[in-house]
Structures are given as C-alpha cells and as structure tokens.
Amino acid sequence: MKSTILHLSKMLQSGEITSVQLTEQYISAIEKENPAINAYVNYTFDQARANAIEADKLIKEGRATALTGIPFTLKDNIATDGMLTTCCSKILQGFKPYYDATVWSKLKAQGAVLLGKTNMDEFAMGSTSETSVYGAPLNPIDKTRVTGGSSGGVAAAVCANLAAYGLGSDTGGSIRQPASFCGIVGFKPSYGAVSRYGLIAYGSSLDQIGPMTRSVTDAAIIFDAIKGEDKKDGTSVATPSGETKLIGDVKGLKIGVVEELTDGVNPEILQAVNGVIEAYQKAGAQVVKLSVPALKLALPVYYIIACAEASSNLGRYDGIRYGYRASNYSGLDDMVTKTRSEGFGKEVKKRIMLGTYVLSSGYFDAYYKKACVLRGEVEKQIKECFEKCDFIFAPTVPQTAFPLGYSGGNATETYLSDVCTVPVNIAGLPAISIPCGKDKNGLPIGLQIIGRKYDDERVLNAAYFAEKYGVCEDIQFDGGVKL
Amino acid sequence: MKYQLVSGLETHVELATKTKIFCGCTTAFGGEPNTHCCPVCTGQPGALPILNKKVVEYAIRAGLATHCTINTTTHLDRKNYCYPDLPKAYQISQFDKPLCEHGYVELESGKRIGITRIHIEEDAGKLVHESGYTLIDYNRGGVPLIEIVSEPDISSPEEAKEYVEKLQLIMRYIGVSDCKMQEGSMRCDVNISVMPEGSKEFGTRTEIKNMNSISYIDKAMRYEYERQCEVLNDGGKIVQATLRYDEKTGETSVMRTKEDAQDYRYFPEPDILTVVIPESKVEEIKSQLPELPLEKLNRYIDELKINPATARLLYKYKKVCDFVEKVISLGASVKNAVNLTTGVLYSKLPTEEDKENFALPVTAEETAKLIKLADEGKINITLAQQTLSKMAEEGNPVSAYIKEEDLAGVDDSELEEICKQAIENNPAAAADFKGGKEKAIFALYGFVKKATQGKADIKKADAILKKLILG
Structure with missing residues (x-):
C-alpha cells in the first residue's frame, strides 16, 4: 500500500499519527531500502526530525496546510541552507550553500519535512541518472532498469515510498521522463510559474522546478505550495493565486494528437496512450489530429541552447570559492584546468564543449543564433496548434525504462528519447506525465498532457479526470499508509 | 611625414x-x-x-x-x-x-x-x-x-x-x-x-x-x-x-x-x-533632467552677464551653482553673489573636491540677507566679505555679526558728520586730493570705515567727501 499526500494529511490532521511518527517510519524505510536503489545521496534526518516537531506544533495549533508534516525529498540541485547540495557532481563535493532555494523556503514555512537529497544525472545532464557521481539509482519496479533522469532519484524515492513526494527539475523532460519510467506523476509547470531561485542552473531558459508525486491531486497541492512570482527570480511570473480547483470535467475539450509526437513510437506505448484518449472521448472530449512540422527541429534546438547556456552556467566551478579543488597544481590556470578536468564527469564535459563551440565566434550564427530562430518557429507553430486544440496528448517517452548501462553505448538513441518532452521546455509550456499502463515487461508507460503557456491549472484538471475516474489504473489517489 | x-x-x-x-x-x-x-x-x-x-x-x-x-x-x-x-x-x-x-x-x-x-x-x-x-x-x-x-x-x-x-x-x-x-x-x-x-x-x-x-x-x-x-x-x-x-x-x-x-x-x-x-x-526622465553644464555656462555669460572667466569658475561645480542661483533668486545681486562666492567662499574650498562637495555651514538664505545689505549700501563690501567669511566658518546667521541697530546708525546726516570729521582729522590727505592726488582719498575712506565699523556705504561716503573737499 502506498500513501498520497492527501491521505497522509488526513491521518495527521485527525491525530491518527503524528508527523514525528510518520517521519520515523520513513527514516527507517530509507535506511532499510535505500542502499538497494540508491535514490538518496544525502540524508537530512536531523533536519527531518526538527521539521516534524515543528509540523506537529502547526497541526496542534490548527495552522496546518495539506502538506504540513509530510516527509518529502529534494533533487540534489536545489539549494538547502547548511545542507549538502552537490548536483551529484564531484566538482561540488562538500558544497553547503548558505541560502535556501525559494521552493524549499516555501515548503519549510508550511511545515514540510525534508528527508534528504536525491540522486540525479550530474548537473541534470542525462536521461538515466547514470551520470551521477554517486552511481545510478535503480528503478524500484525493475532493479535492472534505469529510473530515467535526470530527476531519477526523486522518481525512485517516490515510487518506492521512501518519500511522499519530491521536487525535481525539468530542462528537457527531467521530471516527466523519470516519472514515466517509475510509474508516478511528474508535473513540469509553465516556465516562470515556479521560482528557480536556488535551482543550480543547467539551461537557464529551459529549467523549471516541479512536483513528482503519487497522484495528480498531490501534484496540484505541491504546485500550489511552490508557485508564484518571486522577487529573487526575474523570470518568475504571477500565477493565479489560491488553490488549483480540481474538477475533472473534460466535456467539450479538444485533445490534439500531433503526428510528430506519435510517429515511430513503440506500438505498445501508443496503444496505452490511445486507450486513455478513448476514455476522454467517451466522456465528451473531441480529438483533433494535427501536425506541427517544426517539432522535428526541437531536439537539435534543445541540445544547442541547453548546452550553450550550460557552458556559461558551469564556468563558475573553478575551485576558487567552493566545492572541489584539485590538490596538485602550479599556478592559477593550472588549478582551474585540473579542478575542472577532475571535477566534471564525461557527459558534463561533452556538453560544456558543445556549448562553448556553438557560442564561439565563427560558429555562433550557424548554431546558436539559428537555434534561437528555430526555437521561435517551434513556439509559433505550437501556439498555432493550440488554436485548434486545448491540450496535446502524447506519450511522455517513446519507450519504457532502458536497461542499466544501455545508454552509455547508445548515446544518440538516448538523446532521441527526449523527443516528446523537449518541445515543452522550448516553448515554456506546462505538461504532466501520468502513468497509463504497463508494457509486456511490466514497465510503466507515461501519458503526457501538454497545455498552453500558463494553463497549468487546466493541465492538472485534464489529468485529474483520469485519476478521478480511474482511467489509468496505476494512479493512486488514496492509498493507505505503509506501517 | x-x-x-x-x-x-x-x-x-x-x-x-x-x-x-x-x-x-x-x-x-x-x-x-x-x-x-x-x-x-x-x-x-x-x-x-x-x-x-x-x-x-x-x-x-x-x-x-x-x-x-x-x-x-x-x-x-x-x-x-x-x-x-x-x-x-x-x-x-x-x-x-x-x-x-x-x-x-x-x-x-x-x-x-x-x-x-x-x-x-x-x-x-x-x-x-x-x-x-x-x-x-x-x-x-x-x-x-x-x-x-x-x-x-x-x-x-x-x-x-x-x-x-x-x-x-x-x-x-x-x-x-x-x-x-x-x-x-x-x-x-x-x-x-x-x-x-x-x-x-x-x-x-x-x-x-x-x-x-x-x-x-x-x-x-x-x-x-x-x-x-x-x-x-x-x-x-x-x-x-x-x-x-x-x-x-x-x-x-x-x-x-x-x-x-x-x-x-x-x-x-x-x-x-x-x-x-x-x-x-x-x-x-527627460523632463527631470537638470540644465546641462554647457547650457548653464552660456546662460551665465549671456543672460546673467557674468564675465566668462568667472562663469567658468562656477559652472564646474554643480553644488556651488545651485547655491549661487538660490542666493540670486532670494534677491541678491548677481555681481555680489558671484564675487563673494568665488572670492570668499572659494578661499575656504582649496581643492577641486572641496568645491564639488561644497560642504560649508553657510546657507543660501543667510548669504542672500548679507548680500542684500551690501546691495542696498547698508554695509560696505569689505564688511560683507569679512562677515561671509565668518559665517562660512562658524555657521552663524547674519544677525550674529551685524545688528539691526548698527545698520540704522549710519544714516545720511550721520555719514556727512563723519566725513567732516575725516577731513578735519586728515587735513593733509584732503589737501593732496584737492591737489589732484586721487589716491589720497583712501585715507579718508579708512577713517569713515573705522568710525562706522565698516557699516558705511563707501560710495555714498565718496560722494560726500568729494562734495566737501571740492565744494
């Protein structure tokens, strides 16, 4: 039995269990099960216990919200004051920020309980979490498979019930893809809907923090708790304040099915996705078949822009102010060179070099500038597409979880697996991945619902329909607590 | 080449x-x-x-x-x-x-x-x-x-x-x-x-x-x-x-x-x-822009008729200009306001930075009061200079140095009496002046200044003295 935030919250508020007790249960579960799946890379149990005591006070005083007292996890690229935040990279070895990410401040203020930091691809660069300096997390559903990435640790922790929920970050699919591989819900809000302050940057114009949960209802609860304009993030925007109202009525909605997102997708996956679409149709939704030719350009556009921004964002790791510093060097240049050579992993180096190249004079116009122009074209065509439909339904990933070690030898295929998730980041859209079935190996399949920019609440509502009516049997929405 | x-x-x-x-x-x-x-x-x-x-x-x-x-x-x-x-x-x-x-x-x-x-x-x-x-x-x-x-x-x-x-x-x-x-x-x-x-x-x-x-x-x-x-x-x-x-x-x-x-x-x-x-x-932002340096320089020369060399001494220091303009707007004459500033106040501000900061304890209001007294001939320019110098050092108002009754004391008949005394006490100087030595009259000015504690209007005294000597 697994437990949603909604369920745990009811138990806490009715006094059936205290946050301290609940936290201890999670802690012992983590101690017992984490070594086998490597979801957490750093435990923050002291913090969790302190948070739980505070939370119990809030509950007693009647000041609790839906997430007060509920244990959760943060991806290791979200800054936590005084606690290790390493992006699963050697170069940030030992790094403890002296400031909190805005999302963590917001959750803390509501009495959330932080259990620890979870595994990820180094600097969020990857689709399998295998580039982590701590080694890959394993997919709790099949430990020979990857969790997906880059927020693989959060996905594994939530899937294995080692956290009630977690916050991941999504630059090209890093919330939705591991959610899909691990059979949970992953919501990537519109760009700007959630503050990025304290999220260690990979591709600044694409990065977005979002909830990874066990239900759509939970995703809405967490989204409400972390959303909103932040004075510390100039790219953040004001979202409709107040609670997201989940109704789940899909009558009259126009669902777009885009051929560029379904062509060549594994039939098993397409079947699962189509099954859900049919259920929506039965409830009164219409289906519109569409083509968005520019989506074929989304992947190269994404890799050029993300790598360009990354090459600049990662320039600061020079061993001078924080993190890892090479031990033997002569002079400043040598220190910086050795620190970076030793501190960054292979995938990160690859992307820094690619990004540096596309920004270099002589190549800038042919790569970076062209990518920006095409990004505009992708955005434009998606916008036009949304004149004909309210949502796009697509597979989250064209396949199910890769075997461990597979992507190392199949880098291009791994990159290509981001094809359905990347356009969403390029256009800054909200999108959610919900489980919609399993393949013949029992591996979860994800359905992605993409909405217009700032239609976050509508996307959650569209997904909620599936939850409310049990369209996808795997979505839990009121499990019992695991005791 | x-x-x-x-x-x-x-x-x-x-x-x-x-x-x-x-x-x-x-x-x-x-x-x-x-x-x-x-x-x-x-x-x-x-x-x-x-x-x-x-x-x-x-x-x-x-x-x-x-x-x-x-x-x-x-x-x-x-x-x-x-x-x-x-x-x-x-x-x-x-x-x-x-x-x-x-x-x-x-x-x-x-x-x-x-x-x-x-x-x-x-x-x-x-x-x-x-x-x-x-x-x-x-x-x-x-x-x-x-x-x-x-x-x-x-x-x-x-x-x-x-x-x-x-x-x-x-x-x-x-x-x-x-x-x-x-x-x-x-x-x-x-x-x-x-x-x-x-x-x-x-x-x-x-x-x-x-x-x-x-x-x-x-x-x-x-x-x-x-x-x-x-x-x-x-x-x-x-x-x-x-x-x-x-x-x-x-x-x-x-x-x-x-x-x-x-x-x-x-x-x-x-x-x-x-x-x-x-x-x-x-x-x-445009509407709030102040007058720019070159505009100010030209205005000083063309409209305020300040001589170009003096105008250049002023316009480089925005705070000084603000001060002088305020003194003038309060009714002081341009000439005295400018000359007392570049004469008396600048001597207290030896460096460029001092002039830029213009941090003297004297206010435009009090300075204007003082200059108006000089403009109106109630005090002579030397006393105005000495007083401003003290004001700039001590930060006191004009009234701390010049009393109302002092000013009232030097009316025209009194001044004529003092001029007579000046001639009587300096017969040689008066005679020299009568004989064509123009500079000799300075000794008589000195007597008048001393006798009136500097409050007499020397221009007026000059006219009276000349009338008395030359007839």
Whole structure:
C-alpha cells in the first residue's frame, strides 16, 4: 500500500499519527531500502526530525496546510541552507550553500519535512541518472532498469515510498521522463510559474522546478505550495493565486494528437496512450489530429541552447570559492584546468564543449543564433496548434525504462528519447506525465498532457479526470499508509 | 611625414545607485573585504540576478544628457571569460542592443565628439596580490557601470582632456556618478591610431587600458602618438594591441595582441527578461533632467552677464551653482553673489573636491540677507566679505555679526558728520586730493570705515567727501 499526500494529511490532521511518527517510519524505510536503489545521496534526518516537531506544533495549533508534516525529498540541485547540495557532481563535493532555494523556503514555512537529497544525472545532464557521481539509482519496479533522469532519484524515492513526494527539475523532460519510467506523476509547470531561485542552473531558459508525486491531486497541492512570482527570480511570473480547483470535467475539450509526437513510437506505448484518449472521448472530449512540422527541429534546438547556456552556467566551478579543488597544481590556470578536468564527469564535459563551440565566434550564427530562430518557429507553430486544440496528448517517452548501462553505448538513441518532452521546455509550456499502463515487461508507460503557456491549472484538471475516474489504473489517489 | 592623431575613448562610469545592479548589496566604496556581498554578487550556484531599475533610469539619464537615442526595448547579454575576480565566469553586460546610442558631447569649440553607445554592465571584484598568494574582494563585484563608447572623433590630447572633463561634468550634473577617477568610479580605455595628415583612412589602432587620471590620459596619448609616428616613419607597421601605461616611466607596453584576443561568446542573458521601457518613462526622465553644464555656462555669460572667466569658475561645480542661483533668486545681486562666492567662499574650498562637495555651514538664505545689505549700501563690501567669511566658518546667521541697530546708525546726516570729521582729522590727505592726488582719498575712506565699523556705504561716503573737499 502506498500513501498520497492527501491521505497522509488526513491521518495527521485527525491525530491518527503524528508527523514525528510518520517521519520515523520513513527514516527507517530509507535506511532499510535505500542502499538497494540508491535514490538518496544525502540524508537530512536531523533536519527531518526538527521539521516534524515543528509540523506537529502547526497541526496542534490548527495552522496546518495539506502538506504540513509530510516527509518529502529534494533533487540534489536545489539549494538547502547548511545542507549538502552537490548536483551529484564531484566538482561540488562538500558544497553547503548558505541560502535556501525559494521552493524549499516555501515548503519549510508550511511545515514540510525534508528527508534528504536525491540522486540525479550530474548537473541534470542525462536521461538515466547514470551520470551521477554517486552511481545510478535503480528503478524500484525493475532493479535492472534505469529510473530515467535526470530527476531519477526523486522518481525512485517516490515510487518506492521512501518519500511522499519530491521536487525535481525539468530542462528537457527531467521530471516527466523519470516519472514515466517509475510509474508516478511528474508535473513540469509553465516556465516562470515556479521560482528557480536556488535551482543550480543547467539551461537557464529551459529549467523549471516541479512536483513528482503519487497522484495528480498531490501534484496540484505541491504546485500550489511552490508557485508564484518571486522577487529573487526575474523570470518568475504571477500565477493565479489560491488553490488549483480540481474538477475533472473534460466535456467539450479538444485533445490534439500531433503526428510528430506519435510517429515511430513503440506500438505498445501508443496503444496505452490511445486507450486513455478513448476514455476522454467517451466522456465528451473531441480529438483533433494535427501536425506541427517544426517539432522535428526541437531536439537539435534543445541540445544547442541547453548546452550553450550550460557552458556559461558551469564556468563558475573553478575551485576558487567552493566545492572541489584539485590538490596538485602550479599556478592559477593550472588549478582551474585540473579542478575542472577532475571535477566534471564525461557527459558534463561533452556538453560544456558543445556549448562553448556553438557560442564561439565563427560558429555562433550557424548554431546558436539559428537555434534561437528555430526555437521561435517551434513556439509559433505550437501556439498555432493550440488554436485548434486545448491540450496535446502524447506519450511522455517513446519507450519504457532502458536497461542499466544501455545508454552509455547508445548515446544518440538516448538523446532521441527526449523527443516528446523537449518541445515543452522550448516553448515554456506546462505538461504532466501520468502513468497509463504497463508494457509486456511490466514497465510503466507515461501519458503526457501538454497545455498552453500558463494553463497549468487546466493541465492538472485534464489529468485529474483520469485519476478521478480511474482511467489509468496505476494512479493512486488514496492509498493507505505503509506501517 | 606629419601624422594626424585619431582617438576614441571607452569610459567606464560607476553609477551612484545605493544598491548593486543585480542584488540589494550596498555600493559603498571600500568596506571590510567581502562584506558588501551576497549569494547573487558572489555568483553562488542557483542565485539569480534581478535588474535594479534605478540603474536603467540612471543610464537613460546619462544617455539623454549626451543626446543619445534610447532603445526602449533592450536586453542584457553574458560576456563569458574566466578570471577570479568574476565569480560567475561571465559578466552581465550588453552586446548588440545597448540602452543608448548615437549621441554626442559638445566641446567649447562647438565640435561634437560622437557617442557610439552607452550600455549597462556589472563591475568585477578586486584582486589583492600578497607575496605568494592572492586574495579576492568581491565588494565591488556587481557595482553598476555604464560604458560610454565614443566615436573616433578626438584628434588631440587636449580634446581628449576636454571630452573627459565634459563627460565628468555632465555625469555629476545629472547626479548619476561622482566620477572620481582616483577611486576608480571613472576609468578610460583610450584607442589611438595615426594617419597621414589629410588622409581619410584610419591607421591600425592600439588601446591603452584602464587610465585613471586625466593627466595620465594626456601623457599616454602623447607618448603613444609619438611612438606610432616613429614606427611609421621608420617604415614599420603598427601592431593592433592592447597596451598598459606605466605611470612611472610614462611609457606604454603590450598586454596582448590581436592574436590572443579573447572570444567572449556573448549571448543573451537568459536570467533577465527583455527590458521594455515605456516611452512615457523616457519622457519623464527627460523632463527631470537638470540644465546641462554647457547650457548653464552660456546662460551665465549671456543672460546673467557674468564675465566668462568667472562663469567658468562656477559652472564646474554643480553644488556651488545651485547655491549661487538660490542666493540670486532670494534677491541678491548677481555681481555680489558671484564675487563673494568665488572670492570668499572659494578661499575656504582649496581643492577641486572641496568645491564639488561644497560642504560649508553657510546657507543660501543667510548669504542672500548679507548680500542684500551690501546691495542696498547698508554695509560696505569689505564688511560683507569679512562677515561671509565668518559665517562660512562658524555657521552663524547674519544677525550674529551685524545688528539691526548698527545698520540704522549710519544714516545720511550721520555719514556727512563723519566725513567732516575725516577731513578735519586728515587735513593733509584732503589737501593732496584737492591737489589732484586721487589716491589720497583712501585715507579718508579708512577713517569713515573705522568710525562706522565698516557699516558705511563707501560710495555714498565718496560722494560726500568729494562734495566737501571740492565744494
């Protein structure tokens, strides 16, 4: 039995269990099960216990919200004051920020309980979490498979019930893809809907923090708790304040099915996705078949822009102010060179070099500038597409979880697996991945619902329909607590 | 062959905003190392910049004051380079769309030095080299700068000097910077080339970096001009290079040549959205611009009829001008207001900085009162000078020095009586004056001044004395 935030919250508020007790249960579960799946890379149990005591006070005083007292996890690229935040990279070895990410401040203020930091691809660069300096997390559903990435640790922790929920970050699919591989819900809000302050940057114009949960209802609860304009993030925007109202009525909605997102997708996956679409149709939704030719350009556009921004964002790791510093060097240049050579992993180096190249004079116009122009074209065509439909339904990933070690030898295929998730980041859209079935190996399949920019609440509502009516049997929405 | 000097300046001006360009840290100069810092200006992972609106306003002000066009839609860019004083490994600056473009600064000759662009950017920290190691102070990191790039319109060191002085003056007038070169709040990179006189084709240029005084700019330009002429006259070629100027030897030397020029990989800063400035905001800033230095100088000469030399003594110091203008607006005569300021008050303000700061305890109101007494002949100018001098030192009002009853005492009949006494007591002087020695009358003035404790109007006394002696 697994437990949603909604369920745990009811138990806490009715006094059936205290946050301290609940936290201890999670802690012992983590101690017992984490070594086998490597979801957490750093435990923050002291913090969790302190948070739980505070939370119990809030509950007693009647000041609790839906997430007060509920244990959760943060991806290791979200800054936590005084606690290790390493992006699963050697170069940030030992790094403890002296400031909190805005999302963590917001959750803390509501009495959330932080259990620890979870595994990820180094600097969020990857689709399998295998580039982590701590080694890959394993997919709790099949430990020979990857969790997906880059927020693989959060996905594994939530899937294995080692956290009630977690916050991941999504630059090209890093919330939705591991959610899909691990059979949970992953919501990537519109760009700007959630503050990025304290999220260690990979591709600044694409990065977005979002909830990874066990239900759509939970995703809405967490989204409400972390959303909103932040004075510390100039790219953040004001979202409709107040609670997201989940109704789940899909009558009259126009669902777009885009051929560029379904062509060549594994039939098993397409079947699962189509099954859900049919259920929506039965409830009164219409289906519109569409083509968005520019989506074929989304992947190269994404890799050029993300790598360009990354090459600049990662320039600061020079061993001078924080993190890892090479031990033997002569002079400043040598220190910086050795620190970076030793501190960054292979995938990160690859992307820094690619990004540096596309920004270099002589190549800038042919790569970076062209990518920006095409990004505009992708955005434009998606916008036009949304004149004909309210949502796009697509597979989250064209396949199910890769075997461990597979992507190392199949880098291009791994990159290509981001094809359905990347356009969403390029256009800054909200999108959610919900489980919609399993393949013949029992591996979860994800359905992605993409909405217009700032239609976050509508996307959650569209997904909620599936939850409310049990369209996808795997979505839990009121499990019992695991005791 | 004779060569013509061609020069353009890139001037960095630190803006006088209270807080830094992307965070709330103070911009105060100095301070214990790394105490004016936060996660943002030290480039901590995950920290994000928030553009300070005041910086944009100040830069627009600078642009309007130099007759630039304002790009109301603009953005910031990242200039990537790796150096320990730059904690993010990129400087947030502006590349292809500067906030201001196409302006000019007018010299007194009427020649205009074109302004190519003015853009906003952040300053870097400071390295402190100790023996065997180097320390970094990030207090200055993130202090807002504008970079003012001129056209290659400058054709002599004198013009360069005047251009820099004019820029300094404009920036101080509009209150965007104190432009203290010695504290680094204004620094110049000087681009220089030479071409045969009469030619239209520019020669290869060199750039002298980081000049922090006007006199060094002058010396460096002269040196570099001579050097380039010599190279060409010897049949050599100028190598495009970045130079440093050695203040001790007065010579330039190569820092780097074009071959090892850096590739800054500029691209739009994704953490700051496009900056859109409403036209109404630009208009508002424009309407609030004060009178500019050259306008003021011309007005002083043409309208207030201040002689040009004196007008120049005044217009360089905005606070002094504000003071004098207030004194005049309170009813004091222009002549006395100007002369007492440049005479008495300037003697208390020996340095340029003193005059710029104009921190004397005397108020315009009290000064106006005093000058009006002199204007009306109730006190003579010497007493006015002595009194103002005391007021400027002690900060007391006029009434502390000159009493109402003292003023009432010197009426016309009394003055005539005193003049008579003066002649009686100085018969020789009176006789000499009568005999044609004009200067002899000064002895009589002296008597009158002493007898009235300086309160008598000497002009009036003069008339009475002459009437009494000459009949």
